[in-house]
Every structure is written in C-alpha cells, then in structure tokens.
Amino acid sequence: MKKLYLIRHAKSSWDNNVEDFYRPLNERGMRDAPKMAELLKQRAVSPNRILTSPAVRALTTANIFATVLGFAPHQIETVAELYHASKATWLQVLRSLKDSSANDTIFIFGHNPGITDLTNVLLRTDIDFPTCGVVSATLKIKSWSETTSNCGELNFFDYPKQGF
Numbered sequence: 001m002k003k004l005y006l007i008r009h010a011k012s013s014w015d016n017n018v019e020d021f022y023r024p025l026n027e028r029g030m031r032d033a034p035k036m037a038e039l040l041k042q043r044a045v046s047p048n049r050i051l052t053s054p055a056v057r058a059l060t061t062a063n064i065f066a067t068v069l070g071f072a073p074h075q076i077e078t079v080a081e082l083y084h085a086s087k088a089t090w091l092q093v094l095r096s097l098k099d100s101s102a103n104d105t106i107f108i109f110g111h112n113p114g115i116t117d118l119t120n121v122l123l124r125t126d127i128d129f130p131t132c133g134v135v136s137a138t139l140k141i142k143s144w145s146e147t148t149s150n151c152g153e154l155n156f157f158d159y160p161k162q163g164f
Helices: 027-044 056-070 085-096 113-125
Strands: 001-010 050-051 107-110 134-139 154-160
Touching: 001 056, 001 113, 027 056, 027 134, 050 056, 056 107, 085 107, 085 113, 113 134, 113 154
Parallel strands: 001 107, 050 107
Antiparallel strands: 001 134, 134 154
16 A cells, blocks of 8 residues: 655745746745644654655745655655646656655645646545645555556545634
C-alpha cells in the first residue's frame, strides 16, 4: 500500500503583472499554507518524498509545508510536467515513481484542474479541490506502476475554509 498526499498550491496573487508561472502567493496563501501544514503535523504525517510543479506558487507552498513538517526544503523535487498537468500526465508521473520504503509516502503539489481530475479518478470521489486543499489517500497497490483508476481510498480531505 502507498500513501499519497495531493496538495493544491495555496492562493496566489493576480495583482502582479507577471506570467502565470511566476505568480507568487498572496496574503491569504501565505496564511493558509502553514496552517494546513500544521494540521498535518498534528496528525503526525511525514513525507518520505515531496514532488512539486516548478511554478512559483506551487514551489512556495511545498517549501512552507516542508519547513513546518521538518522536511529539508533542499530535498524537494520539481517535476516540470506537473505545471498545469492533465490527469494523464499526473498518472504518468505517479507510475514512474521508483518503489522502495523511502517512496511509500509521497506529497505532490500541483494545480487545478489536473489535481482535481486525478483525485476523482483515483478515489471515485467528486471533490472540487480548493487552493491549499489536502487530500490524503491510501492506494491499494504494491507498486507505483500499478496506479490506476479507482485504486485508492480517501483518508481525509481538508482545506482552509473548513475553519481549522
């Protein structure tokens, strides 16, 4: 069994006149990311590995989570394909992960609509992924290469507006 945490980047700013890839987090995003990471810390959740889209808003969110959870930020891996990835690309990234005990609990940070589409396909849910939302899933697979539709079970789905 594999543990997968899917995290949508925190709320980003549209105020800056920058390309989409370079949009930073806004005030709410900077508030929500540590709060959601702290919630995972309280649940004693710890990643073996963190992957993220290289977009500034996703990478910043991943760095905040890593810092709160005691994961070395320099070990975060950017995966170019995750920037606005489709469901098919998300699946391809998951299936390409190497199998080892060091890869049993993976955090992946990304964007909508791909992260929502992937979640709903893996878990047979109808989740609409808000910014800084966190899905925890147990995948009923022995190898990441076996990742397919309906292979997972939802453990929890948390997001900032739940009022933690």
